[in-house]
Amino acid sequence: MGKAFSRFEPTPSRSPEECERHYTAVHVRMAQNLLRPMPALVSYHVDRAVAQADVTGGWGQRPRPWRFVVLRFDPGATLEFSAEQNEMVAQDHVNCLYRLRHTDVEEAVLLDRRDGQLALAKFMVEADRVAGVDPDEAWAAFSAIAERVRERMQDAYGARVLFLNRVLNEVECEPVDVEGQRPIGMLDEPARVGYLEIYFDHERWGREVLGPLVAEGLLRTPELEDVNLVQVDERAPLRRG
Numbered sequence: 001m002g003k004a005f006s007r008f009e010p011t012p013s014r015s016p017e018e019c020e021r022h023y024t025a026v027h028v029r030m031a032q033n034l035l036r037p038m039p040a041l042v043s044y045h046v047d048r049a050v051a052q053a054d055v056t057g058g059w060g061q062r063p064r065p066w067r068f069v070v071l072r073f074d075p076g077a078t079l080e081f082s083a084e085q086n087e088m089v090a091q092d093h094v095n096c097l098y099r100l101r102h103t104d105v106e107e108a109v110l111l112d113r114r115d116g117q118l119a120l121a122k123f124m125v126e127a128d129r130v131a132g133v134d135p136d137e138a139w140a141a142f143s144a145i146a147e148r149v150r151e152r153m154q155d156a157y158g159a160r161v162l163f164l165n166r167v168l169n170e171v172e173c174e175p176v177d178v179e180g181q182r183p184i185g186m187l188d189e190p191a192r193v194g195y196l197e198i199y200f201d202h203e204r205w206g207r208e209v210l211g212p213l214v215a216e217g218l219l220r221t222p223e224l225e226d227v228n229l230v231q232v233d234e235r236a237p238l239r240r241g
Contacts, residue, residue, distance in 0.1 A: 027095070040074040064230075105194070111154070122197065127193045141223035161199035162196065163197040
């Protein structure tokens with residue numbers, strides 16, 4: 001299955017409240033209109049960061065990321081917009097977001113105990129490669145973090161799903177109003193390494209299992225930077241079938 005992530009922040013040209021209102025009321029609806037006719041699209045999910053794990057093992061830190069988008073496609077397919085559609089989307093970014101980072105990823109399932117469970121609390125880990133570090137070394141470090149998470153989830157109450165996503169490429173963006181609003185091509189080498197998607201039955205169980213990983217320094221590694229563990233509110237504006 002094809003899969004892609006986008007990650008972005010609220011534009012400084014608008015207040016956070018304006019960005020949130022426009023994104024939820026206008027941008028998501030526009031995306032639904034553009035994506036729904038695509039026969040290869042499997043699902044479109046939007047995730048809003050609501051909490052971030054802190055060095056005490058609690059969840060009191062203000063989240064560094066704002067929102068993520070997760071797209072799934074039939075095998076071999078990817079996001080396909082016309083030039084006119086791409087420009088329409090870029091112009092709308094001015095109203096709500098900047099520092100867009102879009103990546104295709106390869107997914108591996110490290111744990112899956114859904115068994116019909118429909119109501120789940122989601123957490124994510126994101127990470128960048130430190131400049132000068134070999135991409136394979138960075139991936140090995142991120143994979144080691146994924147294994148630590150899997151070990152904690154293995155016998156944990158309420159632990160359901162763990163997806164490990166390896167970044168394959170990263171889009172290069174230019175400003176429209178401010179930085180990172182119009183895609184213009186691909187970076188020679190992605191700085192983003194990967195994403196973990198982590199699901200529990202309830203936020204309490206996820207916070208209790210995952211928070212200590214930060215307090216114990218188990219997400220810190222010299223190969224990686226901007227490693228953030230966040231809880232997200234996930235919605236599904238589109239899903240086929």
